[in-house]
Amino acid sequence: MKPDDIATAITQALIQGGSQWLVSTIVAFIPALWTMTLMLHLGRPYVLRTLRRCGLRLGADVWWMSYLLMRDAVLLITFALGWIFFSPNIVANAALPITGPLATLCLLLALAVKLARRVDDDATAYRVATVFLVLGATLYYGPQVFAIEATSQAYLSGFGQIFTSNTNVTAALVIMWISLAGVAIVAGWLFVRLMISANRSMARRIASRQTQPPTREPAVTVP
């Protein structure tokens, strides 16, 4: 083997290995993000109890704002990183939980509930979002712990075979396409809702501006 061949091998390895490492790091990070998402969502009663003890409005506002920002940002980042489950090549070649796309769809549904209803005021909406998050987490954790991360356990090999994307490619791709269709429907519904809401609020503003009498210029008094 010539030095050029070794250089080519190292370059290719860095490119391919780097990309695989990035994918596997994202996959390894998603359980941590799912756990954070769940904990921050389920921890709301505790955050509210702490909030009540603040003597000043400023402290309470800072506390609540930090909680909301962190909770919703983690939710959004988890969904964004979960997009990896909608890449057919990665689903077919990498070992991913087969129900990962469904879990990501559940995450989007929880986000949609948050966008459509006032989850922090409406207890029913909060419960619906909780159900979506818990369902999504279960769909993610089950195959992740007992299939992807349990290849060394012979008695779990059957389960692993069924629930790992690259050993059950046909089912994995079917689940992925169905979930992607679900994501498209939810995203489309959110888009239409946003447009209707924007049209309504902007039309109302324009109408109120037109009905107001024009303000008169203040008369300039010459001393």
Place this chain on the structure above:
Amino acid sequence: MSVQDLTNAIISGINAGGEQFLEGTLAAALPIIWLAILGLHLGRPYILDMIDRFTLRLGADLLWLVYIALRDLLIVSGVVMSFMFFFPDVVTTDELPLTGALAAAALFGVLLVKLMGDPDTNLRDFQLVSGLLALGAALYFIPYVVGVQGNAITVGTMATISSFLVTNSNPNWAVGIGYVATALFAIMGAVATVYVLRTGGRAEVEETTSTRKGA
């Protein structure tokens, strides 16, 4: 050896090395996280004493909120970082403390008590949280110090105990303990979910008993 063979060898080296580096970094950071959690929990009287000295309500509020945020976020981070103890492949490959998964379950128990109780005002809840933290710390630090960090210098019976306390030299126990901790997590997670569904995200469970008129 062809160029493709060399490429594949380097790729698997990068992936395996990268994964082990990530897990090794998490394992090395966990004792620091545990110590910080214990320090902040045990430092509560000091913080309360300092709050009493504030002449401005705003400063006292901010100190208390920063303390609580730091303390609780560290507990959440500890639970999140301990997730690797539930993965059978990781515990059978890496040198980790044998009862690390149970320590993570104890930490999750602390979060559950904080969610359903009020350890900052209720003494019973505070004692429960302190007990769970002490138990979790013991379950983490004893196998960590005696097993993971001490297996190279121990001899005789101590060497046997030391190797028993490390996951990759005792894989059957490690995987079994991992399953027990996973079951505990699932049960506690279900309890937390039911509680939150009952409260609807409010600070307390809604009162279902109606007060009698004219009482």
